[in-house]
Amino acid sequence: MTLRVYRRIDEVREALRVVRSEGRPIGFVPTMGALHRGHASLIVRSEEEQRPENGLTVVSIFINPIQFEDRADFSGYPRTLDDDVACCEEAGADMVFVPSADEIYPEGFSTFVDTEGAYAERLCGRARPGHFRGVLTVVSKLFNIVQPTRAYFGEKDAQQLFLLERMAKDLNTDIRIVGCPTVREADGLALSSRNGRLSPEERRAALCLVRALEAGKSKPEKSGNPPRGSATGAFVASVKASMSAIIEAEPLARLDYAEILDEETFGEVCDTTTKALLAVAAFFGETRLIDNTRTDTDFRKAQDERR
Numbered sequence: 001m002t003l004r005v006y007r008r009i010d011e012v013r014e015a016l017r018v019v020r021s022e023g024r025p026i027g028f029v030p031t032m033g034a035l036h037r038g039h040a041s042l043i044v045r046s047e048e049e050q051r052p053e054n055g056l057t058v059v060s061i062f063i064n065p066i067q068f069e070d071r072a073d074f075s076g077y078p079r080t081l082d083d084d085v086a087c088c089e090e091a092g093a094d095m096v097f098v099p100s101a102d103e104i105y106p107e108g109f110s111t112f113v114d115t116e117g118a119y120a121e122r123l124c125g126r127a128r129p130g131h132f133r134g135v136l137t138v139v140s141k142l143f144n145i146v147q148p149t150r151a152y153f154g155e156k157d158a159q160q161l162f163l164l165e166r167m168a169k170d171l172n173t174d175i176r177i178v179g180c181p182t183v184r185e186a187d188g189l190a191l192s193s194r195n196g197r198l199s200p201e202e203r204r205a206a207l208c209l210v211r212a213l214e215a216g217k218s219k220p221e222k223s224g225n226p227p228r229g230s231a232t233g234a235f236v237a238s239v240k241a242s243m244s245a246i247i248e249a250e251p252l253a254r255l256d257y258a259e260i261l262d263e264e265t266f267g268e269v270c271d272t273t274t275k276a277l278l279a280v281a282a283f284f285g286e287t288r289l290i291d292n293t294r295t296d297t298d299f300r301k302a303q304d305e306r307r
């Protein structure tokens, strides 16, 4: 099938209605464009999972104004539509949906999807007020338009992925949310549409995020003293401090956060934590980058072994 580009909601809906009536699955990759190998990996994964059932993959490209709390960040966001369409085609997508802002938010639009969970108020939720309200609202709308069987998101945006899984559960959405591994440059920097905005010096400096995560990760792995009871707090503080120190030592970086949290609850690491997520964010000039990794340490198992 050759790639088709749709700009109108009614047109893409009609095309997908036909696909659904034939019982074929629809894989969906929502994006804001400026596509890179990370996005391509989501499209490839979707294609692999829909193809056996003769399904297809839809990519949406929409720079969602309501998830930008900073106007300059919105206006400076890279716009590379021709390259994006070529990337979708090369990765094997079947349809691209490129709506205008008026199509998605027509005059009078006033309904939003938001979250009240404490997990939304930390990390990027704290740093970017209103951001996740914008993300959840646009993804809900896109889900209603595309009505996919599966939707693919990168693990680099770990908090976004967590909140989308939560939203799908809370709103009884019958769509499988699929998290896909972060794709990295050869030197470890996580691919991001924002990387292209870094100067060569900032690009080099951005590697402090990778070093910070490595340092944070090696702490639980090397630690002969697994966190237990009140020691957990001290342990968490020392992991955060080691990550922060590395970012703060980089003159071109401005630390936003360096956190360790329970991957399953997105809450504090505690005695029952089995998997932890290390997450960092920093500004390099005007460009804010995020990254994360999981720790291999099973805190509970480690504690049981010591009992």
Ligand code: PAF
Binding pocket: 030, 031, 032, 062, 064, 067, 135, 138, 139, 157, 160
């Ligand atoms: O991750 C992104 O690119 C965006 O937040 C998303 C999910 C496409 C919503 O605009």
